[in-house]
Amino acid sequence: MKPIESLVKDNVKNLKPCVHGAEVYGAAEETGFKAEEILDFSSSVNPLGPSQKALDAIINAFDRIEAYPDSNSNTLRQTLADHFGNINKENIIVGNGSTELMYLFAETFLKKGEKALMAAPTFSEYERAVRKTGESVKFVRLNNDFQIEAETFRRDMTGCKLLFLCNPNNPTSKLIPEEVLTEILDAALSQDILVFLDEDFLEFVEQERNITMISKIYEYPNLFVLRSFTKIFGLTGLRCGYGIANKEIVDLMLCAKIPWNVNCLAQPAAIAALKDEQHLKLTHELINQEKAWLNKELGQFRGFNFSAPDANFFFIDIRDTNFTANAIKHRMLKQGILIRDCSSFVGLNEFYIRVAIKTHEENLRLINAFKKTLNPV
Numbered sequence: 001m002k003p004i005e006s007l008v009k010d011n012v013k014n015l016k017p018c019v020h021g022a023e024v025y026g027a028a029e030e031t032g033f034k035a036e037e038i039l040d041f042s043s044s045v046n047p048l049g050p051s052q053k054a055l056d057a058i059i060n061a062f063d064r065i066e067a068y069p070d071s072n073s074n075t076l077r078q079t080l081a082d083h084f085g086n087i088n089k090e091n092i093i094v095g096n097g098s099t100e101l102m103y104l105f106a107e108t109f110l111k112k113g114e115k116a117l118m119a120a121p122t123f124s125e126y127e128r129a130v131r132k133t134g135e136s137v138k139f140v141r142l143n144n145d146f147q148i149e150a151e152t153f154r155r156d157m158t159g160c161k162l163l164f165l166c167n168p169n170n171p172t173s174k175l176i177p178e179e180v181l182t183e184i185l186d187a188a189l190s191q192d193i194l195v196f197l198d199e200d201f202l203e204f205v206e207q208e209r210n211i212t213m214i215s216k217i218y219e220y221p222n223l224f225v226l227r228s229f230t231k232i233f234g235l236t237g238l239r240c241g242y243g244i245a246n247k248e249i250v251d252l253m254l255c256a257k258i259p260w261n262v263n264c265l266a267q268p269a270a271i272a273a274l275k276d277e278q279h280l281k282l283t284h285e286l287i288n289q290e291k292a293w294l295n296k297e298l299g300q301f302r303g304f305n306f307s308a309p310d311a312n313f314f315f316i317d318i319r320d321t322n323f324t325a326n327a328i329k330h331r332m333l334k335q336g337i338l339i340r341d342c343s344s345f346v347g348l349n350e351f352y353i354r355v356a357i358k359t360h361e362e363n364l365r366l367i368n369a370f371k372k373t374l375n376p377v
């Protein structure tokens, strides 16, 4: 038998392993804490967890486990269409987490020799999704304020097939200004370039309804808007996300996806979560309050440089602390707190960390652990 390595496709062989936040299991092994004892600030999800109504829906759906789920998540798609009001079920595709839809989008549209453009830094799965198809990635560095320069992006998109954008961006926690987004969308449309716009964190932004591009899918038939039940809805482990686009895009992706991709517990849980407005209201209140508090508290540490976040996480330049992100991460971990060392992001060095906004008690523990790790002013 030949070595297995000689049998693998080149594009798979060249893939790098995934690096993400939420590595609580690895962190538990390293520290001796139990996974549930570690406070995870590396994963930016709803600190209140999912809605009780979603949990009840899961329990009520237990007796459906013996059958296959609805392969195209029709009831959930209709509920989403009713929720937004200005789109139809035919404009929506549901995925096993929104990550599945990144891979599906690249697989559906990238032909041999074609390229995808994305910012650096941004969420790393866009790059992996493209590389897995065997096609190539072109990065555009963000400027010194971690913003996209519309002109550079416009120039670099020529000759590309797809653009990946993240609004607000992970890990920078910054919104793309509306005029920049519109300029990029117009330029992409005029050059037949498809735009994958990840709005997974947009629901944490107060002006979400005015900023979202969901209603623009008719104006921009090249646009695919991504959303998730992982982040604000807190259904992280269930794996459910969705995309909104022109019917032609959705139909192609529905054909290309694997069957039964979203399980029979995730579908009713997502429907119940979407309808629980009270839970979302409490979440927004908590995030706004704690964002202001953390903004003040994190500002007391010498060498922490950051601007107010647009999303539910802080992105901090720590080069003036004389520590690397890895050193801070391990010192924090000894105190049972996991933060994100951002050095794996393309375009960043070893001097950036990301921390999520959690409940007040948890945020207090974060600040106390930073105090033990660093010297306050």
Ligand SMILES: Cc1ncc(COP(=O)(O)O)c(C=O)c1O
Binding pocket: 096, 097, 098, 099, 100, 123, 166, 169, 170, 198, 200, 201, 227, 228, 229, 230, 236, 240, 241
């Ligand atoms: C910007 C962004 N999009 C998508 C995802 C993945 O979301 P999901 O859990 O829906 O696959 C993440 C996860 O961290 C993310 O940061």
